[in-house]
Amino acid sequence: MRHSCLQSYSQAKGNGLQNEGFRHVNARANAFNGFLSRQPRVNKNTRFLARVQSEQSPHTNESTPEASTSGRPYSQEDLNDYHHVIDTEQFRSLGYKVVDFIADYYKGLEEGRHPVKPNIKPGFLNGQLPKSPPEKPEPWANIFEDFKSKLMPGVLHWQSPSFYGYFPANSSYPSMLADWLGSASNMIGFSWAAGPVSTELEMLMMDWLGQLLGLPSKFLYSSGHQQRGSAPCSPGSPCTHSQGVPKSIRPQPVDVHKCNAVQGTSSEAVLVALLAARARTLRGRPKSDALNLVAYSSDQAHSAFKKACMIVGINHVRVLPTRAEDDYALQPSVLQAAIEEDIASGLLPCYLCATIGTTSSCAVDPVGDLARVGRAAATGPVWSHVDAAYAGSAAVCPEQRAMHFQGLEELDSYSFNPHKWMLTNFDCCAMWTADATGNALDLKDLQIPLGRRFRSLKLLFVMRCYGAERLRAYIRHHCALAAWFADKMQEDSRFELAAPQRFGLVCFRLAGMPNEVNKALLDALNARGDMFLIHTELNGKYTIRLAVGSTGTQLRHVQHVWVVVQEEASKLLAAQ
Numbered sequence: 001m002r003h004s005c006l007q008s009y010s011q012a013k014g015n016g017l018q019n020e021g022f023r024h025v026n027a028r029a030n031a032f033n034g035f036l037s038r039q040p041r042v043n044k045n046t047r048f049l050a051r052v053q054s055e056q057s058p059h060t061n062e063s064t065p066e067a068s069t070s071g072r073p074y075s076q077e078d079l080n081d082y083h084h085v086i087d088t089e090q091f092r093s094l095g096y097k098v099v100d101f102i103a104d105y106y107k108g109l110e111e112g113r114h115p116v117k118p119n120i121k122p123g124f125l126n127g128q129l130p131k132s133p134p135e136k137p138e139p140w141a142n143i144f145e146d147f148k149s150k151l152m153p154g155v156l157h158w159q160s161p162s163f164y165g166y167f168p169a170n171s172s173y174p175s176m177l178a179d180w181l182g183s184a185s186n187m188i189g190f191s192w193a194a195g196p197v198s199t200e201l202e203m204l205m206m207d208w209l210g211q212l213l214g215l216p217s218k219f220l221y222s223s224g225h226q227q228r229g230s231a232p233c234s235p236g237s238p239c240t241h242s243q244g245v246p247k248s249i250r251p252q253p254v255d256v257h258k259c260n261a262v263q264g265t266s267s268e269a270v271l272v273a274l275l276a277a278r279a280r281t282l283r284g285r286p287k288s289d290a291l292n293l294v295a296y297s298s299d300q301a302h303s304a305f306k307k308a309c310m311i312v313g314i315n316h317v318r319v320l321p322t323r324a325e326d327d328y329a330l331q332p333s334v335l336q337a338a339i340e341e342d343i344a345s346g347l348l349p350c351y352l353c354a355t356i357g358t359t360s361s362c363a364v365d366p367v368g369d370l371a372r373v374g375r376a377a378a379t380g381p382v383w384s385h386v387d388a389a390y391a392g393s394a395a396v397c398p399e400q401r402a403m404h405f406q407g408l409e410e411l412d413s414y415s416f417n418p419h420k421w422m423l424t425n426f427d428c429c430a431m432w433t434a435d436a437t438g439n440a441l442d443l444k445d446l447q448i449p450l451g452r453r454f455r456s457l458k459l460l461f462v463m464r465c466y467g468a469e470r471l472r473a474y475i476r477h478h479c480a481l482a483a484w485f486a487d488k489m490q491e492d493s494r495f496e497l498a499a500p501q502r503f504g505l506v507c508f509r510l511a512g513m514p515n516e517v518n519k520a521l522l523d524a525l526n527a528r529g530d531m532f533l534i535h536t537e538l539n540g541k542y543t544i545r546l547a548v549g550s551t552g553t554q555l556r557h558v559q560h561v562w563v564v565v566q567e568e569a570s571k572l573l574a575a576q
Helices: 007-016 019-036 043-054 065-070 088-110 141-152 173-185 195-211 264-282 289-292 304-312 333-343 365-376 391-396 398-404 456-491 515-527 555-574
Strands: 262-265 295-297 316-320 348-355 383-387 411-417 429-433 496-499 504-508 534-538 541-547
Touching: 043 173, 065 383, 065 411, 088 141, 173 456, 195 262, 195 391, 195 429, 195 456, 264 304, 264 348, 264 383, 264 411, 264 429, 289 295, 295 304, 304 316, 316 333, 316 411, 333 348, 333 365, 348 365, 365 383, 391 398, 391 411, 391 456, 456 496, 456 504, 456 555, 504 515, 504 555, 515 534, 515 541, 515 555
Parallel strands: 295 316, 295 348, 348 383, 383 411
Antiparallel strands: 262 429, 411 429, 496 504, 504 541, 534 541
């Protein structure tokens, strides 16, 4: 069955509701014009001259003879060429300075010259910058100096090799350069006509990524995989997938039932998948059934799941429990019991959001088995989406794919963030949908906003500069560093692993100690300024997370953390 995540928009166009909308707009416009006709008429030129006179200083002899004599609502000065405050050659010179600053900044990160976490408190910026915007242009040198002296002290240095908090936000020089080039063109590529190269490159990069990760062929534009009862536009038939594109330059047809696009973040992907699930589930049903839709996820899923349900208006949200003995993975039997209970209560199961690499512990749900349970629901198939925001990059390695990425062929949609662990600057979330009705040349219909950035250029530069072999080596390097740290933990009886080490994440704590002591250990680590970690809670226990994944992290950095962890633990335990 075909569906559209933004079905209502296409239906409105197809059913002529767009014209109905215009009638409403015209009716409101006519009513407004009638209101104006009843008001005292004021000449628009009079209004303009009053504004000009009010803006002129009483202490000058400024005048606007052109406007006053001609009666036109503009002056000759307004028509003169506008000159920007920075011209092309000045931009060239300033650009060199910015590049030098960035290079020096990254060198300082490598050498540990920047504290990872700034020693500031909320409100630190108060009084450092004016409360109102300037009336006159300010020199670039002053602005740049304020950036360095007043703003940089408030930066949490995510690109530091000693940043182990949250999950990484990777950056790389090829990606940065691509981002600059994309910003220079500044295409708002919401459709092929608005951004021909950004549209076609994005479709190609989604296939490159899919091949790199070993995704099932049903997700790839280039696979030629035809979904149930679907086919791309054929020669000689009306084409609905290239509206606004001259026939002479329309690209060759692709499988338009693959709706793959680069989203901003996984939060957007989770929401778009839920919209698609809702549209498919409600097709052919009364509108009142929307009140009975149910969405499922585990208690380890990202908060984006709950937020998406709030936005879409899903009244029944099931956050299913996981257990430590299952390594916090959602079990198919738990999902099946929940679905059966909801159906018996007259509800309508709609959407499952499973996870590969949960935020707290990098748990891996058995996504294939879960999807099969959802598809067998008595009321109709449950849409299965997998959020692999962080861990998805690890699928470039065949050994990781074999361990953690099985069953993807059962899914309806899948997403991960190259901006987390694949050397691609934020923002960049790749999302694949296997069977959908959409306009393959109108990527705006596959996302929430209308405008689209040229994100695929970053992917092109990264994949070509590194190649598959260097990307695999990068992921393996970080996984090895995390495994080394986990081995050290297991060699010291004072510590315990709170969950199995997976990918680049190690979850640990002082064994047998209360939450307050483990919190004190984390506080002591972060107070030093030369590293940054965060905590989670697993099975009610305060747990410290070490997430290896920053672009410049090497073994020496992880070894330093281990030395410091031992030292601080010894101090705390001696005080108990």
